[in-house]
Amino acid sequence: MTTVTHPLLRLAARVDAIQPFYVMELAKEAEQLKHAGRDIIDMGIGEPDFTAPEAVVEAAASALRRGVTQYTSALGIRPLREAIAQHYADAWGVEVDPARIVVTAGASAALLLACVALVDRDDEVLMPDPCYPCNRHFVTAAEGKPVLVPSGPAQRFQLTAGDVERLWTDRTRGVLLASPSNPTGTSIDADELRRIVDAVRARGGFTIVDEIYQGLSYGERPVSALSLGDDVVTVNSFSKYFHMTGWRLGWLVVPPTLIDAFEKLAQNLFICPSALAQYAALACFEPATLAIYGTRRLEFMRRRDFIVPALESLGFKVPVMPDGAFYVYADCSGVTHPAAGNSAELTKAMLHQAGVVLVPGMDFGTHAPRQHVRLSYATALPKLEEAVERLRGLFSA
Template identity: 75%
Template sequence: MNNVSEPLLRLASRVDAIEPFYVMELMKDAQALERTGRDIIHMGIGEPDFTAPEPVTRAAADALHRGVTQYTNALGVTALREAIAAHYRDAFGLTVDPARIVVTAGASAALLLACMALVDHGDEVLMPDPCYPCNRHFVSAADGKPVLIPSGPAERFQLTAEQVRANWNDRTRGVLLASPSNPTGTSIEPGELSRIVDTVRERGGFTIVDEIYQGLSYDAKPVSALSFGDDVVTVNSFSKYFSMTGWRLGWLVVPHAMIGAVEKLSQNLFICASALAQHAALACFEPETIAIYEARRLEFKRRRDYIVPALRSLGFGVPVVPDGAFYVYADTNGVHHPAAGDSGALTRSMLHDAGVVLVPGADFGVHAPERYIRLSYATAYAKLEEAVARLGDLFRR
């Protein structure tokens, strides 16, 4: 038996800048309750209840049988990059050079590569508060400083060009946006996004736009940030609209001048995205598969159109109706419950007393997060109805 004590290792200081993902802690509690036999309705994790459709799984099986499972080019399989470019043409009317498309190991890898390529030590990057927590952590991982700007209902929980101008200083390097957004499900109005891009460009900065939920838009035809110039960097994913979360596949669109830098980073940090997932994803763009995805998009819209008025009937405020993704960012102040206005305590009560998982605002920002909860309606319609019934019973006690 080795009695030598394990030495204490000094961790890198960047670890301190990355906070825990609180939703995962709540999920641990939910799983513990489930192990005791409790029935828990999950409306916390942002994962579609739909999985990859049959044409995609069939393509994966075919690729596996053909043995196309070896390393690919660090930028991705050429056929997939061309298919993504064709998707921009068909969905947005945009001409995108396939050479600008970098296939990545999920949108997370795409965001990390973009930040590693553009953010220097101490650079400040503007983003809205609330926002997806990992986005600011990617900036921190690149030794940059995320600057969270309070963005409330009046701004649709998004940055505005005026806010960018007001908060830009000598240390500011760029902006990192998401449209539609997690946690709010709100998009940046195209005219406002164009003004943001122009404002950043005038200051010599970069604009990164996370568009992973863009396929799940409900009230208007979506407009990609690529429409506003070839210098804009966009991030997308096969996880949400394409229902391939665990396949870990995404992509970047970068300016021509960035291709070499991103390729070098990708070669060293990731080698390549999963070859099997890339060959399977080619089937995502077939007409029969797109028809499946569009039917699923309409089902998400149906769920949104149910859950927003249902939440309001329970006393939640929904100050901005989400127009995309599968989230509602709801104000808890009007709920008839002792923990109203304290989203952490309220979500714990909803879990333990009603068996419903929702996410407190603490994950998504630092400006008044205690008021808000995030609800994911990426679950079956019948489960949404049952969750509303359970919460109604809880709030009537």
Template identity: 80%
Template structure:
């Protein structure tokens, strides 16, 4: 058999345009320490320590027993689309026709479908810096150009309508937002979100809003961008609020006129989302299950209310109180450690010297990444307390 040198295998240029996910390198380092016998507290990955509640597991087991595992429609099973539409009515008071809901293989597939449908080569898409790194990479995969807009504490680390008006050009196609946001845990104020949508609409562009953390809102009732018009595209997921990360299930709400285009793309790119995950997810919307989720939301709030002042007592600054998700974007400039002010060096020191994993800001953009670390409090409360004690010892506090 002839062996062909790998050097002759040409990769597409888009591969080089997509940066590595540095948090995964931190996780590899943490795994090495754990294999060597170290106890490591994870405050890095955005994965709830809660798993799918028993009613969801029971629904999955029932689907397995029935053998209900065939392909579904590319846009998902009707019962799940109806249940999601009912959830919008119950939780947000929004009337959404279930025909506008497209079930996807996670929010990642939803964002990929949106970018594939809406972004042409060299189209520019505005998004805040910092933001979830994969968002810009979805635009790049569609051969578009993400325009990262530096967004600091004064803007709650979010894009503003003034940014959109100032930066919109002949090549701008739309905006990609997240509310609440990863990595900052901050939401866009409802009035500001409405202004952004209206500014984009006036220019004939698209607005895509990632709402995967919306169920985890703590200080005010959540507001969905679905309420701002049927031309707004929203992305949601069963991973975060519904605690089904590995099930890979999400959804889109799309304009009625675009459903067929999204369906065609989904048919060709994914066939359909997991039939098992879809059948299990039906149980998410039962009253008893929703009651479990709300208790878990309150537990996340309790953790936030502990970790923010704890970080400040360690020398971190929290310039914007996170109001959702399970992240804190913490300023490490004045942390009392030799690596203070350099988030990458500090993250490495916390991992190796204290056994605590946090994520340096380099993954999330180019606006002051070395000044910030992302702290995830999606881990058990006693482990958060232990992490603070370890860091207190490390920093001499």
């Protein structure tokens, strides 16, 4: 047999500009320990321990039996777009034309579509630091330049209108926000969000707002960015509030004038979202199913109300109470451990010595990442309680 050797294929330069997703790397390490017999409590990945309610599962099974598994419109099936629009009216008091809704293969596909549609080469996009790591990589993949704006506790780890006004240049194209946010679980104040949108609009830019955790808000009913004008682009998902992470289904709401452009891009880049997931998602909006989601939201709030004071009792600082999602962004510099203030080393120690997974701040930006860890409380309360006791033992050793 002749062995043929090939030169190493040259990768596109954008690959080097995209950093590893450290939470997934840590998850792989935790999985290896599990296979070796270790009992690991995972508070790293932001995935609800709840799964799709029975009505959603049955809707998927029914769709499979009926054979409705072929290509759909690139924008998604009309009944689902109408159901999403009705949900905006019922839950958030916002009227949305179903024609503006683009169903996608998860929120990731939605964000990628938005960036491909709106970002040109070398365009700058402002976003807070810390933020969800993939957001900056979506901009990079579109050959734009993410501009991470240090955003501390005083501004709830969020971008402000003052930031927009101060940092906007001739190269700035828009802003990419999330409310509530991953990794901080904090929302943008409604008045501040309005000021941001006004500031961006005055400069001819775009505003993209990731609202995938909006259903998991724990204070007053939040205001959707859609209420601020039909020029705002919002992103949502069936993964978090609707507990369908692996189904890969999300959506965008886009300005009326951009529907044709988004449809063209969706046709070429994705063909269509999963037909099976779309028909299953129709059951998410049935009254009985929505009641289940409401009960689960209260359970997430109960977990938050346990874990925040528990973390503080361990020496962590939580400078801003998370008001949504299922994350806590905590300052680890005050814990009693040799790796205090070095989140990468500390999370390694927590994994290997206590069997507890948290995520180091380096995933989420460059603003004080060594000082912070992210915890996901999307796991059962007894597991959270056990994890706290394990960490208490580690920090008192």
